[in-house]
Amino acid sequence: MSNFKTVYIYAPHAKEREAVKPELETLFNRLNIEIVDDKRTADIVASIGGDGAFLKAVRDVNFRDDCVYLGIATANKTHFYADFHVNHLNELEDAFLKDNFDPRRYPIIEVRVNDNQPVYCLNEFTIRSSIIKTIRMDLYINNFLFEHFMGDGIVVSTPTGSTGYNKSLGGAVVDPLIHAIQVTELASVNSNTHRTLGTSFLLQKERPLTLLIDKSVDYYPILALDNEALGVTNTDKIEIKVSDKFIRTLRLENNTFWHKTKRNFLQE
Numbered sequence: 259m260s261n262f263k264t265v266y267i268y269a270p271h272a273k274e275r276e277a278v279k280p281e282l283e284t285l286f287n288r289l290n291i292e293i294v295d296d297k298r299t300a301d302i303v304a305s306i307g308g309d310g311a312f313l314k315a316v317r318d319v320n321f322r323d324d325c326v327y328l329g330i331a332t333a334n335k336t337h338f339y340a341d342f343h344v345n346h347l348n349e350l351e352d353a354f355l356k357d358n359f360d361p362r363r364y365p366i367i368e369v370r371v372n373d374n375q376p377v378y379c380l381n382e383f384t385i386r387s388s389i390i391k392t393i394r395m396d397l398y399i400n401n402f403l404f405e406h407f408m409g410d411g412i413v414v415s416t417p418t419g420s421t422g423y424n425k426s427l428g429g430a431v432v433d434p435l436i437h438a439i440q441v442t443e444l445a446s447v448n449s450n451t452h453r454t455l456g457t458s459f460l461l462q463k464e465r466p467l468t469l470l471i472d473k474s475v476d477y478y479p480i481l482a483l484d485n486e487a488l489g490v491t492n493t494d495k496i497e498i499k500v501s502d503k504f505i506r507t508l509r510l511e512n513n514t515f516w517h518k519t520k521r522n523f524l525q526e
């Protein structure tokens with residue numbers, strides 16, 4: 259039997275929460291785990307819904323690294339973070355009873371805009387121009403000027419986020435055991451006068467990425483942390499790196515990142 263005593267349930271849709279509440283209460287009662295409202299101290303943070311709900315739950319508790327996250331899906335489809343399904347709560351109960359918890363650690367991204375307090379992403383950080391005009395910025399790796407970028411923007415993803423927006427842009431799928439960020443371009447201009455690498459690249463933890471935004475045009479860049487916009491005006495400098503923090507989820511048999519990748523993309 260596991261040592262978890264309390265669970266905080268995050269359900270962005272009240273309807274979903276009401277629909278699954280009775281079953282969850284019964285389950286957690288049986289496991290002697292109390293459902294609590296205090297998201298700062300709960301041992302478990304459980305999201306109800308798909309991966310979008312899971313991303314919001316992690317943000318809701320400010321990327322706490324002293325709890326375990328679990329996602330309980332309700333829709334009839336496969337997900338990446340939502341490992342359990344409300345129709346198969348016996349699998350979750352079994353994991354608790356057998357104390358089958360060898361938590362997986364997922365790397366996250368730390369972003370600092372204009373020397374403000376750091377903010378975090380579980381999937382990706384995105385910057386793009388909000389006007390019908392290309393954005394220009396200089397990309398530094400450590401303090402080394404790597405390239406002058408001109409295009410729609412860039413996406414910087416975590417390994418678990420590599421199967422999201424990054425994959426749609428042709429980026430590589432990255433094993434979460436590799437603690438790196440992946441930089442992927444959004445429609446870069448490549449011509450006789452402008453040149454970017456043109457492919458995604460990975461940066462290891464000791465190599466932070468810094469973006470210096472060209473101020474000669476007001477691009478009003480949109481900054482996004484996973485599925486939420488970051489409200490910052492006058493963005494000059496953005497520092498992005500692999501965080502020292504991780505989030506932890508439950509590790510179940512036959513449910514590695516690669517099992518999930520196959521389940522989501524390769525099975526009919």
Ligand code: NAP
Pocket residue numbers: 308309310311313336337338381382418419420421422423424426484485
């Ligand atoms: P959404 O726009 O409503 O849905 C995006 C889809 O991406 C959903 O099907 C979602 O799964 C799935 N997803 C989320 N994280 C994923 C991951 N790590 N690997 C594979 N699929 C993933 O937005 P949302 O549900 O709030 O999710 C936000 C994420 O959407 C962003 O972080 C970004 O990765 C992704 N996104 C993708 C594109 C694109 O591919 N063109 C554009 C913008 C954003 P669920 O159905 O389980 O929620």
